[in-house]
Amino acid sequence: MRNMLFRFGVSLSLLSLLLFKSESAVSSIDLGSEWLKVAVVNLKPGQIPITIAINEMSKRKSPALVAFQSETRLLAEEAAGIVARYPDKVFSNLRDMVGKPYRDVKRFADAMDLPFDVVEDFRGAAMIRVSDDVSYSVEELLGMILKYAANLAEFHSKTMVKDMVKDVRWDSGLGGQNMELRLVEYFADEFNKQVGNGVDVRKYPKAMAKLKKQVKRTKEILSANTAAPISVESLHDDRDFRYSSRNLSSPIKTNLHFSLSRSGILSLDQAEAAFQVTEWIEVPKRNLTVENSTIASSNVSVDPGAENTSEQNSNSLESDGEISNASNSTTEPNTVDLGTEKKLKKMTFRIPLKIVEKTMGPGIPLSKESLLNAKSKLEALDKKDAERRRTAELKNNLEEYIYATKEKVQEWLYTDGEDATATEFQERLNLLKAATDPIFFRFKELTARPEAVKFARRYLTELQQTIRGWEKDKPWLPKDKVEELSINIDKFKTWLDEKEAEQQKMSGFSMPVFTSKEVYEKVTGVQNKADSIKKIPKPKPKTEKPINNAETEKDTSGDEKPAEESDSSKNEEDKVEPEMHEEL
Structure with a gap:
């Protein structure tokens, strides 16, 4: 019994895998x-099978x-x-x-007046310098555009895109x-x-x-018409100048077609080039009339715009189909020649191709390390x-909510609140303040708090x-008071550091830490x-005590010498001085 249940479970699982539908x-x-x-290619039923994705x-x-x-x-549009304003920052013609070698790219950029800073890489190919320390290879820039195209396709189809087809043209000059x-x-x-x-409009x-x-x-209109x-x-x-574009012959379109294997892998063994040549030619215009009819009927003409676009074999000539609308007639119609008309003729040729992998010079692909980088x-x-897109979206949502709230408040003020009393107005005002004052306070502190911290740090340093x-x-x-002041300054600085660290961890919608x-x-x-x-004043200097007069006289008398001794010493000095003069 267990084996039967196990087999039934396995079979059911396999069946569910077979019935699973891919959403890519x-x-x-x-x-x-x-x-x-x-x-x-749209997968949902009821939609057009193939549509052109529109951008933002x-x-x-x-x-x-x-x-x-x-x-x-x-x-894309943002760059355009x-x-x-910044032509040297917008890169085009990357395809x-x-x-191509660096010299060819440099020559091409100069000929097209592209103000790019083109430099050479290790392969001899071209890189474009974006800033002093950032450069991108042409493959990287082109990959950005292709990724944008893939995102555009996924947004349009509302599902994941796994496979993309890129057309390859023989002549890149056909267009643009x-x-x-x-x-x-x-x-x-x-x-x-x-x-x-002899007038030449080129002058x-x-x-x-x-x-x-x-x-x-006109070229843009012809892209869809x-x-x-x-x-x-x-x-x-x-x-005035008027001209009908139907007189123009369509260019030759050449595409490369590759076959996809059952596993979804691109197969290069089955490749072919498809050439499609279209031109307008003049053909006789015919009109069918009905004669000897038992019931009167109007003439039936060929619609020149009707075309049979179904493709025949590889060398078949595709022409417009003709509409034959038979009326209730019993006789053969006669053909009346009414001149000529223009019709579109198409010829498609298919040539099998043999793909040989051979890369050299600047065409060498990037190394594995370069690809990872x-x-x-x-x-x-x-x-x-x-x-960046998420930030812009949230900003728009906030702005929309603010305007919606403002409209609702004003709607009550000028409708239901037209006959309100003073008490009701005060209650409404208090309710609004209770909701908005914290917001305004946080908004004010966003600038006031950093300015206060900056002022405090500058003052403490001084x-x-x-x-x-x-x-x-x-x-x-x-010294004790000065030391206490220095300790308070250090504590204040520590408090600022701690509060700023805590504030950085908080969101802008929370109440500030300080x-x-x-x-x-x-x-x-x-x-x-x-x-x-x-403001502590400088202490006054200490004053000396006055000396008594008696002691002063005593000291003075002790210092005086007898008059005789002073006179004798003076005479001795006078004697020495003449002797010195005589020696000189």
């Missing part, structure tokens, strides 16, 4: 020199940009917002730099600035043909600026970006210097004690 999605990235688009600005196309400003990384320049040249020639008389900068602006706008008119009012000499750097930047000077300038001050008022009160106490010691 697949996305595709169209990465250009300046822009990128992300397509997502609700746009289908995102700038392929990376920027670093004030140690903050910005991507600072291009005008055209990867896998090169395509715009070619279109501008083409339309300039068309305008010159329309005007004639007029304002006219060319108008044309470039319209070409860029098959046709877009080009119209420029007063292009030159009050002459790059991965750690990018992960650190991702965490920093996530924290007071200690003054005390050391008292030993020389005021030696009469009581306040600026407490600091100033302690400073005042120390100051009063120091003033009381400093």
Whole structure:
């Protein structure tokens, strides 16, 4: 019985694994020199199978940009917002730099007027210096853009994306600035043909600026549509320019297709290049009429916009389908020639490719150590970006809550509180103060407390210097009181250190551990004690007792000599002096 239950449990577990449905999605990235688009395969029922992911600005196309400003990384739309102010901090055209030697990248950056600080790495490839001590390889910067695209796909599909497809084009110049320049040249020639008389619109900068602006706008419209008119009012000499983009031949599209194995691993053994050539051609326009019909019916014409886009074999020619709407007629229709019309023809060719792995020079991939280092750097930047976005989101939530609270209070004040009494207004005021006064107090202490601590430390340092000077300038001050003052200063400093350490552990929403008022009160106490010691006066000098007159006369008489002795000594000195003169 136990064995049967065990087998039944194992079978049920295996069945649950087989019935488990993967929630991962697949996305595709169209990465250009300046822009990128992300397509997502939707897994949820009821949705369009493949859609274009929109970015945070609700746009289908995102700038392929990376920027670093004030140690903050910005991507896509955020980076595009600072291009005008900090052009040397916003990095573009990264797709055209990867896998190329340093000299080629440097030459390319100079030709495109890109103000980047390009340096050479150990492989001979290019790195871009962001700051004095931080540089990123082109692969790392391009990886940041691809990670942004992956996050965009996951946000759009609301599920995890495991597989991504990146198209590879043979000619990177098909699109972007090169395509715009070619279109501008083409339309300039068309305008010159329309005007004639040897006029060349290229000689007029304002006219060319108008044309470039319209070409860029038309190219963006054509990215999601098959046709877009080009119209420029007063292009030159009050002459308008109009042109239909249906007259343009579509460029040749070349993609690389790789087969995925059953395990989901990319297989390079089955690869092919698909060439798709499209062009507009003129074909006879036909109209079907019904004659000798038993029931009157209107003419049925071919819809020139209807197209059959189903692909035939590798060398098949795809053309627009024709609509044949048979009416209740009993006779064969006749064909009437009505001229020609334009239709889109497509041809697709597939060529099998053999992939050979061979890397050399700047195309050598990064070493394992370099890859680990790059991965750690990018992960650190991702965490920093996530924290920055979270901070901005919480700030917006707080701001929204503040405005909502303000509106609710004002709503009561001017509606239900219009006829309130003084007592009700006082109660409302007390309730608001009870809720907001602690907030205002904490906000005030955020700046007042550090200023008080700074003032206290400066005062204590100056007071200690003054005390050391008292030993020389005021030696009469009581040493016990001076020593007691020094002990109080040391205790005050220790108290400040402990309180600041405790305050750093507290959040900004908690009541402060100590306040600026407490600091100033302690400073005042120390100051009063120091003033009381400093005001101790200098003691008066000791005065000698006066000497009696009798003793003074006695001393004076004892010191006097007889007159005869003084006269004799004087005569002896007079005798010695002439003798000295004679010797000289």
